Amino acid sequence: MIKDFCPLNLTMNLIGTKWKPLVLFHLLDGCVRSGILKKKVPDISNKMFTQTVRELEKDGLISRKVFPVVPPKVEYELTDRGRSLEQILRSLDAWGKEMSSD
Amino acid sequence: MIKDFCPLNLTMNLIGTKWKPLVLFHLLDGCVRSGILKKKVPDISNKMFTQTVRELEKDGLISRKVFPVVPPKVEYELTDRGRSLEQILRSLDAWGKEMSSD
DNA sequence: GCAATAAGTTACCTAAAAGTTATATAGGTT
DNA sequence: AACCTATATAACTTTTAGGTAACTTATTGC
Incomplete structure (x- = not known):
């Protein structure tokens, strides 16, 4: 009866962090280059940005396209x-x- | 242009934690006694439960009714x-x- | 041949979040 | 008189999140 599992837990495990919803939100406009996306998220550090997109990618919420250029x-x-x-x-x-x- | 403020930030500041959405969700059914509510949230510790409801109360999302009984x-x-x-x-x-x- | 570039990675450190354990309360039940 | 009850709070420790700064790469443009 009590402590019943609710799917909201799953959701929170996937996107329940400070940065993930913000990153996802700014991707609603479409495909964005890394540097641009990062600048759209206020005050996110280099490290947290990378870490966040890596996890979102791992969980299949975003895709990452790398162009082999310099x-x-x-x-x-x-x-x-x-x-x-x-x-x-x-x-x-x-x-x-x-x-x-x- | 870039780093534009978006209201989603406000929302995340108010409810963007692991526990807050879960507590709020279990209150959708109506008024609940503290102990019952706590047991509905899987694996929340004593401390985090108290801290979470305190903040939700401070932010005006929930109300707390105390009965002077023992x-x-x-x-x-x-x-x-x-x-x-x-x-x-x-x-x-x-x-x-x-x-x-x- | 040197600097600037975009998108990271790494190592190191601090701060914040969260868990654990112990304690208080005061009336009712044994 | 000891014990149980529900709802916390306090002190302490551990874990996780997050920040900072230095470094890498290979080509373009000076």
Whole structure:
């Protein structure tokens, strides 16, 4: 009865961190180059950015495309699974907007 | 242009932790006694539970009702602001359910 | 032949999050 | 009079998150 497992746990394990929703949100616009994406996320450090996109990739929420050029060129894009979060991400953003107007 | 502030940041500051969405989710059913609520959240420690509900209360997402009896009796309930997260919380849960079936 | 470039990686360190254990409370039940 | 109860709080430790700075690469442009 009590302590029943709820799928929300799974969701939180996948995207329940400070940075992941922000990175995903900024990918909603489409394919973005690494450096651009990083700059869109306020105050994320080099290390956390890399770590975050690596985990999102591992979990199949984004894809990473590497171009074998110098200097390096890398692009990130939402996968289908990642895109399935669109409505939720936009709702979270909209909710924050409401809060700030109250 | 870049590093533009997005309201999602606000949202993440309010509920972007491991436990907060889970606590809020289990309050969707209505007013719940402290001990019951705690047991509904899998594996949350005593300390994190207290800390989490304190912050949610401070941010006006839940209310705390204390009954002056011994042993203590405390009930938690969503505020209007907390209830405004219902659709999002249910979406997050539903998303986790989809993931586990793939 | 030297600097600048984009996208990292590595090593090191600090700060924040979280867990663990012990303790308080005061009335009712044994 | 000792014990149980529910809801915490406090002190302490461990774990994880996060930050900083230095380094790598190979080509282009000076």
